[in-house]
Each structure stands twice: as C-alpha cells, then as structure tokens.
Amino acid sequence: MSQPMAFQKESWFQRNPKKTLALITGMALILIVFAAEKILQFYNHRHGVFLETESRYIKLAEYRPLTRFMLPFDRNHLAFTDNVFTKKYPLNIDKDGFIMPSRKYDRPDLSIVFLGGSTTECMYVDEENRFPYLAGVILERETGRKINSYNGAMAGTNTLNAIDTLVNKVLPLKPQVVVFMENINDMSTLIYDGTYWNQKTWRSPIHTVEKRKAMRQLFMEIWFPNLQGAYLNLTRSLLRGGVDQFGHYRGKDLRLDKTKIHREFDMNLQTIVDICKIRQITPVLMTQGNRITEKPDRVVAEYLNRWGEQPGLNYRQFKELYDSCTAIIREVGRRNRVLVIDLAAEVPPDKNHFYDMVHFNDHGSRYAAGVIAAKLKPILGP
Structure with a gap:
C-alpha cells in the first residue's frame, strides 16, 4: 500500500506570483540604473566631466x-x-x-x-x-x-x-x-x-547644500516636522544663556x-x-x-x-x-x-x-x- 504524499506548504512567492514578478522587476531596474550610473560616471571622469558636486544658493x-x-x-x-x-x-x-x-x-x-x-x-x-x-x-x-x-x-x-x-x-x-x-x-x-x-x-549669504545632510533634513521635514521642532526647541532651552552667534x-x-x-x-x-x-x-x-x-x-x-x-x-x-x-x-x-x-x-x-x-x-x-x-x-x- 503506497504512502500518501506529504503536503508541501507553498511559499509567499508561489502564493503571490504577480507581486514576486513586480519585486524581481523592480530590483532588476534598480540594478540596471545603478550600473548605468557607475558606467556613465567612469566614462565622464575619463573625459574630464565631474557632476558629483554640491549645489549652492x-x-x-x-x-x-x-x-x-x-x-x-x-x-x-x-x-x-x-x-x-x-x-x-x-x-x-x-x-x-x-x-x-x-x-x-x-x-x-x-x-x-x-x-x-x-x-x-x-x-x-x-x-x-x-x-x-x-x-x-x-x-x-x-x-x-x-x-x-x-x-x-x-x-x-x-x-x-x-x-x-x-x-x-x-x-x-x-x-x-x-x-x-x-x-x-x-x-x-x-x-x-x-x-x-x-x-x-x-x-553667510551663500549656502552649500551638503547632499547627505539635505536628504536627512528633507526626510525629517516631510515625515516628522513637529518632532523636529520639539527637538530644536529642547536643544535651545538646554543651552544656558541661549545661542551665541559670535561665541x-x-x-x-x-x-x-x-x-x-x-x-x-x-x-x-x-x-x-x-x-x-x-x-x-x-x-x-x-x-x-x-x-x-x-x-x-x-x-x-x-x-x-x-x-x-x-x-x-x-x-x-x-x-x-x-x-x-x-x-x-x-x-x-x-x-x-x-x-x-x-x-x-x-x-x-x-x-x-x-x-x-x-x-x-x-x-x-x-x-x-x-x-x-x-x-x-x-x-x-x-
């Protein structure tokens, strides 16, 4: 008498083929874009073109x-x-x-x-x-x-x-x-x-946008503006005598x-x-x-x-x-x-x-x- 086959539980990928396809496609696109950026960077640098600079305003x-x-x-x-x-x-x-x-x-x-x-x-x-x-x-x-x-x-x-x-x-x-x-x-x-x-x-009337700081600041301002404001107020209040611009x-x-x-x-x-x-x-x-x-x-x-x-x-x-x-x-x-x-x-x-x-x-x-x-x-x- 043959033994019944054991039931194998389907993985998330098997249960969600469309989502899996979208995920793989998205990751592939990210890798392609990243690779294209690095190839272009290498090409530009060889020809004296440098675009990895910081903006000023x-x-x-x-x-x-x-x-x-x-x-x-x-x-x-x-x-x-x-x-x-x-x-x-x-x-x-x-x-x-x-x-x-x-x-x-x-x-x-x-x-x-x-x-x-x-x-x-x-x-x-x-x-x-x-x-x-x-x-x-x-x-x-x-x-x-x-x-x-x-x-x-x-x-x-x-x-x-x-x-x-x-x-x-x-x-x-x-x-x-x-x-x-x-x-x-x-x-x-x-x-x-x-x-x-x-x-x-x-x-200084001219401000340089440091990209990493700008990304962090933009993230905080979009998602946590009130928390950021409370943090700034707290740090000011903890500075005895206040902020000294010419300290x-x-x-x-x-x-x-x-x-x-x-x-x-x-x-x-x-x-x-x-x-x-x-x-x-x-x-x-x-x-x-x-x-x-x-x-x-x-x-x-x-x-x-x-x-x-x-x-x-x-x-x-x-x-x-x-x-x-x-x-x-x-x-x-x-x-x-x-x-x-x-x-x-x-x-x-x-x-x-x-x-x-x-x-x-x-x-x-x-x-x-x-x-x-x-x-x-x-x-x-x-």
Missing part, C-alpha cells in the same frame, strides 16, 4: 511661508529685560513670507513694506501693536485710503539680507514706499566677521576697524536707496530706537557684560560705534534727500518703551507707529 532671510508659531518669551533672555512676560506671542507668516497681518486688500491704494531685523520684526509684541502693521492702520484711518503694510523683517538679518529681500521679494509687490531699519546687526557682523560675506558662519570670538582681543565698518554700512544703505529709486519706489531710512545711553542702566549693563564687553570693546567704544552708525543712517538720508525717521531721537530710551537694549515692548511699538505714521503721511501724496 543664496538664502532668503524669511520665515517659511504659512508657518504658525506661538512663542513664549525666551527664558535665556530674562536676565536682559526688566519687563514682565507672562504669555505666548503669535507669529503667523503669510504665503509670501511676510509677518501677518499683511495683505488686507487685493487692490490697495498703496503698499508700504518694512524691512529690518528683530527690532522691526517685533516678535514679543502683540500682533496688532507691531509698528509695521499699526503704522499702516493709522495711515489708513487718517488718509481714508486702502493700505497694505507688510512686515518683511526677520531676527538676525542685516542690510545685505535686506538688499536680497528687496530685490527678490519686495520689488514684485510694486510698493510705493519701502522703510528700512538696521544698525546693531550690521555692526555686530562687521565687528566680529569683518565682512558681510564670511563663508565660515551660518550668516567663537568671545575672549579674543578685537581690533575694531571703524573706517571699514562705516564704509561697508554706508555702501549697503546707499545700495538700498539706489535700488528703490531706480524702481521708482520711495525709500525711507529709520534710525534704531534704543536704551544705549551715556550711563547704561542695569539691563543694558547686563547685556553688555554677557554678550558685548571683551578685550578691544568696552561699553564706551560700543556706544561710540553704535552712535556713529546711527549718524551714517542720517547722513545717507541727507545725501540722497530721502526721509529719515529718527526713532533714536524720537523714542524715549527707557524701560517703558524697550524691554531690553533695542527691542520695543508693546507701548514702545505703539509709540513708534505713531511717529512713523506722522512722518510718512506727507510723502504719500493726495
């Missing part, structure tokens, strides 16, 4: 369009303020990278764009009190015209970033007026880096080249004015309101003790250089016959208007908006 200083933030006051900065912060502040970005509120009208009677760093950004000020927006509201109320007032500022930027933003982002809006306020960021960049084009720091210079003896600093700052301001005039835009320069007085108060002294004073740069030298850069803003305005809104002279240098050395609080921002609106109104025309 000019960074646009803006927050990513359509981003939404709720920002508590930076606890690492509490030692440098005598104001009280108990809430989070919204920072909402429109589709063009401007801080909202921005484009109120599709067909405005006129548009105004403000460019600058954190002192124009007004991160820790309520949305409706940020002077770039509020100045537009006041002008709209007083003139009866529909006005879009854009806040194109971003913390840490300088006049070179403003030139880039002006050319590539602002000009297409065809605004009637562009208002600029920069000083301390330019001064810091030129003191420590000696140039706007330092290739060895993250402030690698601390403790070193600085040699201030005031002539070069003045020349570079002047030329960038002149470039901004010239671009605006060529494009039939009215340029307006602003000096930076501040609490940098002859005798520094506690907040300013604490700030300079932590970030500023070091060999070659004491408070007197810092103030003299800052004031001289303010004077350059006034001189560029006078030389070109353009309006200079002198916030350094107009806004009282105290804690009622500034929460630290140079940043407006809500009251100070409202005050500045009133000054700005009053100065802009005569040049807006009927």
Whole structure:
C-alpha cells in the first residue's frame, strides 16, 4: 500500500506570483540604473566631466511661508529685560513670507513694506501693536485710503539680507514706499566677521547644500516636522544663556576697524536707496530706537557684560560705534534727500518703551507707529 504524499506548504512567492514578478522587476531596474550610473560616471571622469558636486544658493532671510508659531518669551533672555512676560506671542507668516497681518486688500491704494531685523520684526509684541502693521492702520484711518503694510523683517538679518529681500521679494509687490531699519546687526557682523560675506558662519549669504545632510533634513521635514521642532526647541532651552552667534570670538582681543565698518554700512544703505529709486519706489531710512545711553542702566549693563564687553570693546567704544552708525543712517538720508525717521531721537530710551537694549515692548511699538505714521503721511501724496 503506497504512502500518501506529504503536503508541501507553498511559499509567499508561489502564493503571490504577480507581486514576486513586480519585486524581481523592480530590483532588476534598480540594478540596471545603478550600473548605468557607475558606467556613465567612469566614462565622464575619463573625459574630464565631474557632476558629483554640491549645489549652492543664496538664502532668503524669511520665515517659511504659512508657518504658525506661538512663542513664549525666551527664558535665556530674562536676565536682559526688566519687563514682565507672562504669555505666548503669535507669529503667523503669510504665503509670501511676510509677518501677518499683511495683505488686507487685493487692490490697495498703496503698499508700504518694512524691512529690518528683530527690532522691526517685533516678535514679543502683540500682533496688532507691531509698528509695521499699526503704522499702516493709522495711515489708513487718517488718509481714508486702502493700505497694505507688510512686515518683511526677520531676527538676525542685516542690510545685505535686506538688499536680497528687496530685490527678490519686495520689488514684485510694486510698493510705493519701502522703510528700512538696521544698525546693531550690521555692526555686530562687521565687528566680529569683518565682512558681510564670511563663508565660515551660518550668516553667510551663500549656502552649500551638503547632499547627505539635505536628504536627512528633507526626510525629517516631510515625515516628522513637529518632532523636529520639539527637538530644536529642547536643544535651545538646554543651552544656558541661549545661542551665541559670535561665541567663537568671545575672549579674543578685537581690533575694531571703524573706517571699514562705516564704509561697508554706508555702501549697503546707499545700495538700498539706489535700488528703490531706480524702481521708482520711495525709500525711507529709520534710525534704531534704543536704551544705549551715556550711563547704561542695569539691563543694558547686563547685556553688555554677557554678550558685548571683551578685550578691544568696552561699553564706551560700543556706544561710540553704535552712535556713529546711527549718524551714517542720517547722513545717507541727507545725501540722497530721502526721509529719515529718527526713532533714536524720537523714542524715549527707557524701560517703558524697550524691554531690553533695542527691542520695543508693546507701548514702545505703539509709540513708534505713531511717529512713523506722522512722518510718512506727507510723502504719500493726495
């Protein structure tokens, strides 16, 4: 009597012939493509052609369009303020990278764009009190015209970033007026880096895309954007004293080249004015309101003790250089016959208007908006 044949269990490949065929075909295609790449690489190298290079691009200083933030006051900065912060502040970005509120009208009677760093950004000020927006509201109320007032500022930027933003982002809006306020960021960049084009720091205007890092970053941004944001916030909070952009210079003896600093700052301001005039835009320069007085108060002294004073740069030298850069803003305005809104002279240098050395609080921002609106109104025309 014959024995029954043992039942053999079918493998996954036998049960799924179509999937197996697709898998084998896919793997074969990958191998063919990989082999073709290596053959072409060998061929190109033999003929002096090298394509395995990294891309470079000019960074646009803006927050990513359509981003939404709720920002508590930076606890690492509490030692440098005598104001009280108990809430989070919204920072909402429109589709063009401007801080909202921005484009109120599709067909405005006129548009105004403000460019600058954190002192124009007004991160820790309520949305409706940020002077770039509020100045537009006041002008709209007083003139009866529909006005879009854009806040194109971003913390840490300088006049070179403003030139880039002006050319590539602002000009297409065809605004009637562009208002600029920069000083301390330019001064810091030129003191420590000696140039706007330092290739060895993250402030370099040209960014090299390292392919492996780019792939990793893109993967995280596509699949884990919130986890990545939480990680970045955690690492910042764990750094005592906050992130020091110029930490690698601390403790070193600085040699201030005031002539070069003045020349570079002047030329960038002149470039901004010239671009605006060529494009039939009215340029307006602003000096930076501040609490940098002859005798520094506690907040300013604490700030300079932590970030500023070091060999070659004491408070007197810092103030003299800052004031001289303010004077350059006034001189560029006078030389070109353009309006200079002198916030350094107009806004009282105290804690009622500034929460630290140079940043407006809500009251100070409202005050500045009133000054700005009053100065802009005569040049807006009927």
